[in-house]
Amino acid sequence: MRKSPSDLLIPIQILGEGKKSFSFQESVVAFPVLAEMEERGEGVFVSPVEIHIDLWRADDIYCGEGTAATQAELICGRCLEKFLFPLKVEFTLAFSRFSVDKEDQSGAEERELAEEDVSLIPFAGDELDLREAVQDQLLMALPVRPLCREECLGLCPVCGADRNRESCGCPETAVNPKWAALAGLRIEDQENKES
Ligand SMILES: [Zn+2]
Ligand SMILES: [Zn+2]
Secondary structure: OOOOOOOOOOEEEOOOOEEEEEEEEEEEHHHHHHHHHHHHOEEEOOEEEEEEEEEEEEEEEEEEEEEEEEEEEEEEEOOOOOEEEEEEEEEEEEEEEEEOOOOOOOHHHHHHHHHHHHOOOOEOOEEEEEEHHHHHHHHHHOOOOOOOOOOOOOOOOOOOOEEEOOOOOOOOOOOOHHHHHHHHHHHHHHHHHHH
């Protein structure tokens, strides 16, 4: 099955030993996993993904060196406020032709391991798919637990107040487990409302 045409599919025949520069501005819908994140309410990509990349061929390997950037609006894991996260990655890529050939099984396994070591991206046909490669880079740069800032004080586990804005005066220690559970519920409610 042929993938839908995209600017991010580069025909290898246009690549040579000299570096060739490409620039793209792609809507987030071009990146299925990022689009799914938006659907799940985990974040909103508020600007298109800007990609600048140099591509060239070195023997059997197609190499890439570039940057990708966008702005993501994420939800802080502590205070549940939305905040803007500038997502910018620098990356190098190396594509190697994926060959299903006559080698015996052990040889193939060995080669697979060797390819993993240098993170070669297998490709087939006559195009390099930058979409998935760039998407992987962006995903790796996203924080696992987003924080609006490192010092975010979060919500009070007792009364749910945003401790960045007010000091509710609740005792820091010895939280009654019953109240802690209710505070947890309240946090979940807010999350649902926001998504
Ligand atoms: Zn926060
Ligand atoms: Zn409180």
